[in-house]
Amino acid sequence: MPPRRDNDFIDADSESDISILGDDDLDTRGGKGKGKAKAGDKRKRDKGKAKAKDAQAYTWEANYTRSWETVQEDEAGSLRSSVEDWMARGRRRRLLAPASAIRRTIIRHLVLLLDLSASMMDRDMRPTRFDLTLQYAREFITEWFDQNPLGQIGVVGMRAGLGERIGDMTGNPQDVLRAIADRHKLEPVGEPSLQNAIEMARSSMNHLPTHSSREILIIFGSLTTCDPGNIHDTLDSCIKNKIRISVVALAAEMKICRDICDKTGGQFGVALNDGHFKDLLFELVPPPAQRALSRAAGAGATNPAADLMMMGFPTRLPDTSPPSLCVCHSEIKSEGFLCPRCLAKVCDVPTDCDICGLMIVSSPHLARSYHHLFPVKSYNAVMAIDHAVDSAKGCHGCSRPFPVAVAANTSEGLSPVGRYRCPECHRDFCSDCDVFIHDVVHCCPGCGK
Ligand SMILES: [Zn+2]
Ligand SMILES: [Zn+2]
Ligand SMILES: [Zn+2]
């Protein structure tokens, strides 16, 4: 019975490709009836062929109906209220975040562990789990480096029962993206081995200094793992090495994955659909609070005093300087950075000097890491305009006038008059500026806090 179901499954899959293409074309061609008839045909055929399979709910079908049903027009036929609602959700999430300063690790080392086993060819996520994972991994890496400019990422794959080094630990986003750019080199095959892959990731982080974080993020599509030994030994050594492991599972929860995350202080989540998959990944972009790590690592790890670490700001060589060899690649080129301590020439910052080991950073990198430690306070939604106090002036950020009409949409966290006030400088900002300030600028233009 199982092989027959498999066949049907693949069959139904390839047909649904066609019907989805038809659905997409609806807008442009207006062939509504045609597309619907096609989908109906398909469903009937599926039912006839595979009674064992309940034909009503495929994940992608649910997705395709949902995406346009959630968008609601208001009376005037505009989508504005939906967009506002969506923005308000982000605002509410920010309000829930702890306002007080938490100790966070801003120098992070992450190994991205990709499942490249045969189960990643499953089509329950579109187009396949594998392609979607690669796409999200790229977005994740870009965002991660944007938020953690002092961090480094390495990539390890697991396939055919082995852990496979795909990209070395590096602080250059382009290098990491290049490592996973060629999908043909990453073609999924065989069984995954959690133990082998985690051991490989662990060995690449053994040499790291104690002030930086060690993290492993596993994107896991399988429901099995074939390991050469006892994976609990690996788990124990990860706890000892203070490696935090997070897992985003694409299929279902596995006890061992949950245990690994709980015991190392990481996060575990099972993606319900494409959007949720992305949410789970991007939750791991901000640096983890250190408190959780120390709890997981047991006694002795809590260190109330701050560790001071040495950093150097390099001298940038102009493009017109005489060419010389760099210490990192032994290439002759003009541009580069000089280590302030040993005057060795390196190609890129941030990095550790290959000669003297000093951490070399540029000040903008440091400043960009800073906002995680001292986030901009959430603005308060202004509930009603007090004409004596609030002058008719526009938004303090963009100088555009505030909306005159009172919006009907007054859900939680949303200002009915479209004004958001900084609790420090009491200046008003429009909704767009509020989002921009908190997500991009990380600094209040009114008070600089
Ligand atoms: Zn170099
Ligand atoms: Zn040096
Ligand atoms: Zn504004």
Ligand SMILES: [Zn+2]
């Ligand atoms: Zn302010």
